[in-house]
Amino acid sequence: MRDQWFIRGRVPMTKSEVRAVSISKLELTAxxxxxxxxxxTGSVSIEAALTVPGLQVFALEKKAEAAELIRKNKEKFRAxxxxxIEGTAPEAFEGLPAPTHAFxxxxxxxxxxxxxxLLKINPSLRVVVNVIALESxxxxxxxxxxxxxxxxxxxxxxxxxxxxxxxxLMEGQNPVYVIAFGGEESPWAEES
Amino acid sequence: MRDQWFIRGRVPMTKSEVRAVSISKLELTAxxxxxxxxxxTGSVSIEAALTVPGLQVFALEKKAEAAELIRKNKEKFRAxxxxxIEGTAPEAFEGLPAPTHAFxxxxxxxxxxxxxxLLKINPSLRVVVNVIALESxxxxxxxxxxxxxxxxxxxxxxxxxxxxxxxxLMEGQNPVYVIAFGGEESPWAEES
Amino acid sequence: MRDQWFIRGRVPMTKSEVRAVSISKLELTAxxxxxxxxxxTGSVSIEAALTVPGLQVFALEKKAEAAELIRKNKEKFRAxxxxxIEGTAPEAFEGLPAPTHAFxxxxxxxxxxxxxxLLKINPSLRVVVNVIALESxxxxxxxxxxxxxxxxxxxxxxxxxxxxxxxxLMEGQNPVYVIAFGGEESPWAEES
Amino acid sequence: MRDQWFIRGRVPMTKSEVRAVSISKLELTAxxxxxxxxxxTGSVSIEAALTVPGLQVFALEKKAEAAELIRKNKEKFRAxxxxxIEGTAPEAFEGLPAPTHAFxxxxxxxxxxxxxxLLKINPSLRVVVNVIALESxxxxxxxxxxxxxxxxxxxxxxxxxxxxxxxxLMEGQNPVYVIAFGGEESPWAEES
Numbered sequence: 103m104r105d106q107w108f109i110r111g112r113v114p115m116t117k118s119e120v121r122a123v124s125i126s127k128l129e130l131t132a133x134x135x136x137x138x139x140x141x142x143t144g145s146v147s148i149e150a151a152l153t154v155p156g157l158q159v160f161a162l163e164k165k166a167e168a169a170e171l172i173r174k175n176k177e178k179f180r181a182x183x184x185x186x187i188e189g190t191a192p193e194a195f196e197g198l199p200a201p202t203h204a205f206x207x208x209x210x211x212x213x214x215x216x217x218x219x220l221l222k223i224n225p226s227l228r229v230v231v232n233v234i235a236l237e238s239x240x241x242x243x244x245x246x247x248x249x250x251x252x253x254x255x256x257x258x259x260x261x262x263x264x265x266x267x268x269x270x271l272m273e274g275q276n277p278v279y280v281i282a283f284g285g286e287e288s289p290w291a292e293e294s
Numbered sequence: 295m296r297d298q299w300f301i302r303g304r305v306p307m308t309k310s311e312v313r314a315v316s317i318s319k320l321e322l323t324a325x326x327x328x329x330x331x332x333x334x335t336g337s338v339s340i341e342a343a344l345t346v347p348g349l350q351v352f353a354l355e356k357k358a359e360a361a362e363l364i365r366k367n368k369e370k371f372r373a374x375x376x377x378x379i380e381g382t383a384p385e386a387f388e389g390l391p392a393p394t395h396a397f398x399x400x401x402x403x404x405x406x407x408x409x410x411x412l413l414k415i416n417p418s419l420r421v422v423v424n425v426i427a428l429e430s431x432x433x434x435x436x437x438x439x440x441x442x443x444x445x446x447x448x449x450x451x452x453x454x455x456x457x458x459x460x461x462x463l464m465e466g467q468n469p470v471y472v473i474a475f476g477g478e479e480s481p482w483a484e485e486s
Numbered sequence: 487m488r489d490q491w492f493i494r495g496r497v498p499m500t501k502s503e504v505r506a507v508s509i510s511k512l513e514l515t516a517x518x519x520x521x522x523x524x525x526x527t528g529s530v531s532i533e534a535a536l537t538v539p540g541l542q543v544f545a546l547e548k549k550a551e552a553a554e555l556i557r558k559n560k561e562k563f564r565a566x567x568x569x570x571i572e573g574t575a576p577e578a579f580e581g582l583p584a585p586t587h588a589f590x591x592x593x594x595x596x597x598x599x600x601x602x603x604l605l606k607i608n609p610s611l612r613v614v615v616n617v618i619a620l621e622s623x624x625x626x627x628x629x630x631x632x633x634x635x636x637x638x639x640x641x642x643x644x645x646x647x648x649x650x651x652x653x654x655l656m657e658g659q660n661p662v663y664v665i666a667f668g669g670e671e672s673p674w675a676e677e678s
Numbered sequence: 679m680r681d682q683w684f685i686r687g688r689v690p691m692t693k694s695e696v697r698a699v700s701i702s703k704l705e706l707t708a709x710x711x712x713x714x715x716x717x718x719t720g721s722v723s724i725e726a727a728l729t730v731p732g733l734q735v736f737a738l739e740k741k742a743e744a745a746e747l748i749r750k751n752k753e754k755f756r757a758x759x760x761x762x763i764e765g766t767a768p769e770a771f772e773g774l775p776a777p778t779h780a781f782x783x784x785x786x787x788x789x790x791x792x793x794x795x796l797l798k799i800n801p802s803l804r805v806v807v808n809v810i811a812l813e814s815x816x817x818x819x820x821x822x823x824x825x826x827x828x829x830x831x832x833x834x835x836x837x838x839x840x841x842x843x844x845x846x847l848m849e850g851q852n853p854v855y856v857i858a859f860g861g862e863e864s865p866w867a868e869e870s
Contacts, residue, residue, distance in 0.1 A: 103318070103321075103482070104480075104482075107480065107482040107483065118318065118319075119315045119318070119448060119450065121318075122314045122315050122317070122318035122319075123311045123314050123315065125314070126295070126310065126311070126313075126314035127310075127314075129295075153345065178482070179482065234655055234656065235650070235653035235654060235655050235656075236647070236653070236654045236656065236815060236816075236819050236831065237652060237653045237654065237819060237823075238653070239812060239815075239816070240812075240815070240816030240819060240820065243462060243812050243813060243816060244816065247460065247813075252457075254454065254455060255454070255455035255462055255464070255812065256311060256452050256453070256454050256455070257452060257453040257464060257853065258311065258450070258452050259451050259452070259643060259645065259658055259835065260448050260449060260450050260451070261448070261449040261643065261658070261660065261661050262446065262447070262448050263446060263447035263448070263620070265444075266619070268439065268621060269619035269620070269621050269622070270435060270447055270619060270620045270621065271618055271619050271660070272447070272449060272618065272619075272620065272660060272661050273660055274643055274645070274658035274659045274660045274661055275658045276645065276655070276656060276657055276658045277645050277656050277658055277833065288296075288299065290295070290296075290299040290370070290371065291299065426847055426848065427842070427845035427846060427847050427848075428623060428624075428627050428639065428839070428845070428846045428848065429627060429631075429844060429845050429846065430845070431620060431623075431624070432620075432623070432624030432627060432628065435620050435621060435624060436624065439621075447620065449661065451643065451835060451837065451850055453835065453850070453852065453853050455812070458811070460813060461811035461812070461813050461814070462811060462812045462813065463810055463811050463852070464810065464811075464812065464852060464853050465852055466835055466837070466850035466851045466852045466853055467850045468837065468847070468848060468849055468850045469641065469837050469848050469850055487702070487705075487866070488864075488866075491864065491866040491867065502702065502703075503699045503702070503832060503834065505702075506698045506699050506701070506702035506703075507695045507698050507699060509698070510679070510694065510695070510697075510698035511694075511698075513679075537729065562866070563866065627846060631844065636841075638838065638839060639838070639839035639846055639848070640695060640836050640837070640838050640839070641836060641837040641848060642695065642834070642836050643835050643836070644832050644833060644834050644835070645832070645833040646830065646831070646832050647830060647831035647832070649828075652823065654819060654831055656831070656833060672680075672683065674679070674680075674683040674754070674755065675683065
């Protein structure tokens with residue numbers, strides 16, 4: 103889904119290519135429950151919900167302004183399976199159905215506590231994290247080492263064309279680290 | 295979907311991140327018809343079919359070895375909506391339902407003739423092309439200029455972690471150019 | 487040399503990393519003559535001159551505003567071996583000593599005619615070209631094919647850290663294509 | 679300088695583009711003293727020595743096989759100002775002239791102790807570090823935070839063309855993080 107389709111305000115948003123890669127790595131299932139932690143504009147929640155009908159999505163966001171945006175986007179895209187939760191993770195998880203999948207696009211500085219809580223609720227949770235700061239990358243690789251979590255880290259850097267007369271100039275986008283780990287064994291997992 | 299889930303043989307394959315970005319940019323619809331031209335292992339066809347139930351997918355491939363791989367992958371993933379067409383584009387399009395979407399991952403050197411034929415069949419076709427050679431990139435940007443096609447070009451370069459003892463080394467992947475254009479106006483297109 | 491050391495005005499400038507890679511690929515020699523075609527702020531001319539004492543550098547620039555900037559930078563860095571030539575390539579080459587090395591950072595749309603003229607003057611010229619537009623890349627790869635020039639093409643994409651509180655965010659820079667070819671056989675060329 | 683000019687054996691080597699960027703960021707001076715810590719094949723030492731005549735270069739390397747390679751490269755390139763020191767940093771620094779510049783391309787796992795020792799010897803040392811593992815990147819950003827060192831971090835990712843018939847395919851190289859900090863105030867530092 104194109105970035106400009108979403109109602110955005112001034113809230114930072116996962117770019118379409120990184121969103122596509124992240125949702126792909128989530129390996130969502132129709133009977134699953136996705137937590138989108140630090141949901142921002144809700145673009146990941148909404149694209150996940152529209153892509154996988156049946157999936158229950160909880161978009162958690164502590165900032166009122168962003169939560170309001172998610173509600174607007176939910177309405178625009180008629181994403182009925184998205185529930186907006188205004189609150190701080192991990193406290194805001196209480197009372198929700200246990201997740202099968204989690205996307206963490208922003209953690210407000212307590213990423214490791216969020217991850218520990220999520221994995222306590224469901225040890226075979228499938229997790230995808232996006233980080234852009236090197237210190238956050240260090241935090242998550244440190245946490246993976248401490249918990250003996252074996253994950254895949256992918257740096258995604260794109261450049262997008264911009265028209266200038268008859269020319270296409272390529273504009274570099276900010277690199278994003280996409281960390282993925284965990285999850286149930288896939289039915290397709292046997293090496294081919 | 296992970297690359298290693300697919301049966302691959304020695305046929306080159308679109309990598310998972312680029313496949314996710316390409317399928318996202320195809321903006322597939324449940325009532326659509328996708329041509330996957332130069333389908334290779336069929337990974338794009340199969341991931342598209344599994345992601346969008348209802349979509350009809352035609353995987354066109356001229357090499358017998360590759361076509362056989364696609365059939366095996368179709369069976370493995372029970373991708374009933376994928377039809378394998380062994381033949382050369384654009385001739386092999388004859389007799390097929392008109393496409394609404396086309397992915398071109400390999401064109402055997404006649405990309406522009408394939409594109410011209412596809413757009414004659416359906417002028418509002420949504421097209422996504424993957425190229426890795428600079429000369430193919432020049433061919434498609436030249437074609438876009440000649441036909442006054444206004445498209446979006448995205449260079450996607452990823453690096454994937456490889457474990458070496460306690461370390462994650464990042465290994466650079468080959469950059470892929472993802473060109474996208476055309477398509478019906480999206481119901482969500484009004485700028486937000 | 488850091489970008490902010492140069493007097494810049496509003497003239498676009500090769501970024502420090504790409505400048506370093508380009509000057510390295512020029513393989514300059516102390517008894518050489520470098521043409522910097524479309525010299526912009528003169529940053530390549532000046533860094534080349536300061537790095538290789540003895541090298542004669544001709545900074546060619548057709549825009550008066552940019553030529554004035556180069557003169558200011560020449561003065562700031564006391565780059566005595568840089569001569570500023572205000573004029574249009576290839577006409578402005580007339581009367582200058584034959585080049586041994588050429589850097590083309592901007593060609594005002596007549597890159598192939600500039601290259602043909604340069605190689606007529608010195609067939610064993612060492613050339614490095616920077617392009618950012620895909621159409622310019624197509625022009626140069628097309629020219630290389632027509633002239634049977636075997637060159638090396640390197641895409642350089644960097645991301646630079648920006649401090650945000652205790653965090654380093656990585657900001658993507660625009661990718662630049664650095665094309666290098668020609669030159670005398672290096673005394674070090676025997677494969678090791 | 680081209681990678682293939684160096685005698686290499688099986689020792690890993692900084693690639694030419696990253697070497698050029700790193701040497702540029704070292705901001706070497708003719709009256710300077712460079713330590714190349716974990717010198718590998720010695721390519722950085724030798725290119726630095728040839729680029730800046732007058733510079734004293736100490737190539738420190740703990741592995742006998744690599745030290746032997748550096749000696750061979752020193753001889754091939756007649757790099758008289760390079761002194762090979764076989765030993766482990768930081769102990770091997772003893773007895774050497776104090777450095778004005780240091781390049782760290784490999785630290786054998788004690789990077790922070792090497793950095794602390796170097797900055798004790800010369801607090802206004804100019805330092806450039808190359809890391810490829812995320813854990814090493816975390817170590818150095820953590821060290822910078824602890825010591826309140828304000829540095830610049832640049833991720834460099836290149837793709838190099840490979841000929842395949844009439845086509846140039848771009849092959850992704852591994853991303854390298856180039857960290858630079860410290861040094862005397864440059865005479866050119868006043869913002870332009």
